[in-house]
Every structure is written in structure tokens, then in C-alpha cells.
Amino acid sequence: MDDATLSEAAGAPVRVLSRALLSGGAIQQNWLLEVERGGAREDWVLRTDNAATLAVSLTRPQEFALLRAAYSAGVPVPEPLFEGKHDGKPFLVMRRVRGTANAIALGKQVGPGGDAALVRECGKALRRIHAIAPPRHDLPFLGEPPADPALAFVAAMEQRLDDAGTPRPVLEWGLAAMRRHAAPPLPPVLLHRDFRNGNLMVEEGRVTGVLDWEFCGWGDPHEDLGWFCAPCWRFAHQHLEAGGLGPREAFLEGYGTGVDVARLPYWELAATIRWAVIAADQGARFLSGVERSLELALTGHIVPALEMDILKQVEGLDAGTA
Amino acid sequence: MLERPDAGELIEAARETVLNSLLAALPREKHYEARMVANALAIAGRSLNAAVPAHDIARLASTLRHNSPAPGSAAYAETRAALDEIARARCAVSAPKAL
Structure with a gap:
């Protein structure tokens, strides 16, 4: 240019x-x-x-x-x-903001002990995003907030599965569980929808920039909290429940009031399903010939591991209701 | 009879060459791509002997969409077992570490 x-x-x-x-x-x-x-x-x-x-x-x-x-x-x-x-x-x-957003490098940096101060900051940053609520005349492209974010999420995922045309019974199993366990809707807030390790610029233990805003929409704040904590974004540190970077308690403490912890397993399941749908779509993009990228081809092969997560997560949600 | 080494043996040899010989000779910024090549070869190798469980995937997906069994029912347990079998077979090829 x-x-x-x-x-x-x-x-x-x-x-x-x-x-x-x-x-x-x-x-x-x-x-x-x-x-x-x-x-x-x-x-x-x-x-x-x-x-x-x-x-x-x-x-x-x-x-x-x-x-x-x-x-x-x-x-x-x-x-x-x-x-x-x-x-x-x-x-x-x-x-330009300084720092690294490389998820693997950041995981190595915090180590298996995690960094409670860092995830507290992540919680704080997410809370500030959620302070943005509709109506917002500067953000008309986000449309009207859904009447029921959980059911709208399920419908959107079903639509994407239908558009892709590959039957995926394990994902359907997860979506059916989401329909069964949907909690009453909360007032909508701005969701980042990709707030996780990998999209956070960090320098010397501080969050310098939240990146990648292209998936934003209105919805239940627990959707972002669940996305950040979902097993698929913890990489090498599965035991560090806040994004593989630190303890969940510190993350929620940084976020502050308004968290209904009972909603978190639900939205963590949603996160796994959505990442599986995205990964499947990326594999399909390779297959369509639109983009000959080995990375896209391999992303499709992440789906089966996510299906194993979904089966476990559904089991957790259904336990006690049987 | 086809000449050996066969597909699986050739894939394994190609993967070993990428990891044990080429990787060290590549600049750092190409390591990720080389590891992806090795990973793709590993998946291709495992897919050669993959056992595909006999389930009507399309019918199962459609049933779960429109008439998912209730937790606690016999149909629920039966479906859960079938899904487990499917996911495990798929994982054995794509991501055996997740098993």
C-alpha cells in the first residue's frame, strides 16, 4: 500500500x-x-x-x-x-501493542503453576467488554439481541451443520443437551466470542491488547466466560481451568459480580460445540478447494477430540437429571 | 501382488525423514509447517487400518436433532454407547492422544 x-x-x-x-x-x-x-x-x-x-x-x-x-x-x-x-x-x-499472543508460548511462560494475576486481569478485561450493552447506535451491524441467547446459539449451530451437510451425531447430542438444560435468558451484553489464550496480547504478565473482534454479538455473558475456560483452549495445562493460564477462581474474581457459576459448564459445552463446528467448516474449506492450506486440512481433524470432550461434558450436565 | 514397502510403510518412512532429517535443516519459521506435514502423514498412516463402526450416522444425527432420548431412558444409554464407539474410532485416526 x-x-x-x-x-x-x-x-x-x-x-x-x-x-x-x-x-x-x-x-x-x-x-x-x-x-x-x-x-x-x-x-x-x-x-x-x-x-x-x-x-x-x-x-x-x-x-x-x-x-x-x-x-x-x-x-x-x-x-x-x-x-x-x-x-x-x-x-x-x-x-501497535507490544507483547505476544502466541498461545503455546504464553502457556510455557506461565508454566504449570499458572499466573493468578494474569487471569485476574483477563477477567477484568472481559468484564469491561460486557459493560457494553444494547442499544448501541454505533454498532447497528450487530442486529437485535436474541430473545433467548441459549436457544439462538443452538439454532445457529444447527443451521451451520445443515449448511455444511455432514451429519455429526456427537455434536447433535451436545446441542440436544443444550436444549434440555437452557437456563432463563439474562439481559444481553456485548460478547467478544473469541476471548481466549491466543487472542490476548500479553507483555510481562499484563494484558496489553484483546485481539480479533470479528465474531462479536449480543448474548449471555457466560458464553464468553465459558469460551475462555473451555478445555479446548487450555492447551498444555488442562488443570489450569482459566484458559490454561491460571486458576478459575482468580479469573472470576477479576471479573467481579454477576457470575452464575451454575451456567459455566453449560457454556463450556457450547464452546466445545462451536469450536468443533468452526473446525469442521475449516476442514470443509480445504476440501472445497477454495484454500489449499495444510493448516485448514488438519484443523478438520481436531473435531474427533472435541467430540470426546462433548461426550464428557454432556455426561456432567445430565448427571443428576437422570 | 504389489511391491513393498506398502502405503503405510512409505508414509512412516516419509514422516521419519521429515522429523529426523529435514526439520533440523529448516529455518525456525518453517518448523511449524514441517511438523504439520509430519502430523498429516501420521493421520494418513493411521487411517489406512481404521475400523469404521457400523452405524447409520445420518439417521442417528437426524434422530438426535428431532427426538433426542431423555436421560435415564434405555434409548439414552444405548445412544450414548454408540456415540462413544463412533467418537473413539474417529479419534483413533485423528487424535489418538485424546483417547
Whole structure:
């Protein structure tokens, strides 16, 4: 991307001093830019779409609006700077935050003992996201909040399974359990929907940025709490129930009031089901020939291990109701 | 009769070459990809001798969607056992560590 495009979008003369493609997701490209704006040196991250974009992800301008809302709510996020278009593809620019978001590296860093202070901070950050509640005129693309987030979740997963066309009985088993155990709806809040180890930029034990806002929506706050704690995101440290990074108690303590712990196993099951549906879709994307990526092909093979988790989780939910 | 080494033996030899010879010669940023190649070969190797349980998967999925058995019923226990068998067979190929 040339200096003129960036200058126009930034509303000030910009000169790019260096650029590097950052390691990153299957969905977007992230570029690290070292620039000079109005004579001052700044480090930016420019984010644009990859060739194959999942239909469920938000557009760059929508992601930009969410980043602005989160930044104003005091969530640790990269400061959103401006947005623009290049070759017909929208992009957004945010200030670079320092740290690492590599899930495996972070797991190694905290070690098997975990880091209670870090997960307390994670809880705090998530609480700030959940302080954003509808109606929000700056976030119209999120639509109306669902009347019953749990049942809406089940319906959305069933729709995705139907669209994919591969029968998956273990996932259906999990969804049937979700229908049986749905608790009454709570007032909706903003959900990040991918708040987990891997999307948290951490430097020296502090959360410097919550990344990847493209799956946001309105719903039950326990959905995000369950996603963070689900076994599939604990990586090497299964015993550290808060994202493989620390004890669950510290995470919930950082989050503060309003947690109904009885809802957590339910939304942890939901997390496993949703990750299985996403992983299956990624495998299907490889099979469709849209994207010949070995990583996508192997992601499909994560599904059976998630099915083992689902069987255990359903057993836990159904225990006592039989 | 086909010449040996057969598919499984060749896959195993290819995997050993990736892990024991190529990996060390690759730059660090290519290690992840090399490990993925080794993982893909391992899955392919295991799939050669995979036992597929005899269940009507489509019918089972449809029943669970529309008429899932109640916990405590005989149908529930029977379905749970079938799902366990299916998931274990799938895991044996894709992710045996999860078993």
C-alpha cells in the first residue's frame, strides 16, 4: 500500500519507513508498519482481508467500530486510528501493542503453576467488554439481541451443520443437551466470542491488547466466560481451568459480580460445540478447494477430540437429571 | 501382488525423514509447517487400518436433532454407547492422544 493511500485515510501526510507481514490468522493479513506521520515516528498494524473470508466474520469497518467502542470502555485494545480502502478491499489501522499472543508460548511462560494475576486481569478485561450493552447506535451491524441467547446459539449451530451437510451425531447430542438444560435468558451484553489464550496480547504478565473482534454479538455473558475456560483452549495445562493460564477462581474474581457459576459448564459445552463446528467448516474449506492450506486440512481433524470432550461434558450436565 | 514397502510403510518412512532429517535443516519459521506435514502423514498412516463402526450416522444425527432420548431412558444409554464407539474410532485416526 502506497504512502498516498495511507495519507488520505489518515488525513495527514504519512511516509512508510518499513513494512513486514506479521504471522497471523487464516482470515486476515496483518502488516506491521513503521511510519512517519506529521514528522513523528509511529508503529502501526494494518489489517486487511485474506482471499477467502468466512461469511460469519465482520467486515473491517465493523471491526473498527467495535475497537472504538472497546477502547472507549477501557478494554485493553490496540488504539484504533483510521480506516480506508485499497484496491476495493477495506483496511483498518491501529496502533501497535507490544507483547505476544502466541498461545503455546504464553502457556510455557506461565508454566504449570499458572499466573493468578494474569487471569485476574483477563477477567477484568472481559468484564469491561460486557459493560457494553444494547442499544448501541454505533454498532447497528450487530442486529437485535436474541430473545433467548441459549436457544439462538443452538439454532445457529444447527443451521451451520445443515449448511455444511455432514451429519455429526456427537455434536447433535451436545446441542440436544443444550436444549434440555437452557437456563432463563439474562439481559444481553456485548460478547467478544473469541476471548481466549491466543487472542490476548500479553507483555510481562499484563494484558496489553484483546485481539480479533470479528465474531462479536449480543448474548449471555457466560458464553464468553465459558469460551475462555473451555478445555479446548487450555492447551498444555488442562488443570489450569482459566484458559490454561491460571486458576478459575482468580479469573472470576477479576471479573467481579454477576457470575452464575451454575451456567459455566453449560457454556463450556457450547464452546466445545462451536469450536468443533468452526473446525469442521475449516476442514470443509480445504476440501472445497477454495484454500489449499495444510493448516485448514488438519484443523478438520481436531473435531474427533472435541467430540470426546462433548461426550464428557454432556455426561456432567445430565448427571443428576437422570 | 504389489511391491513393498506398502502405503503405510512409505508414509512412516516419509514422516521419519521429515522429523529426523529435514526439520533440523529448516529455518525456525518453517518448523511449524514441517511438523504439520509430519502430523498429516501420521493421520494418513493411521487411517489406512481404521475400523469404521457400523452405524447409520445420518439417521442417528437426524434422530438426535428431532427426538433426542431423555436421560435415564434405555434409548439414552444405548445412544450414548454408540456415540462413544463412533467418537473413539474417529479419534483413533485423528487424535489418538485424546483417547
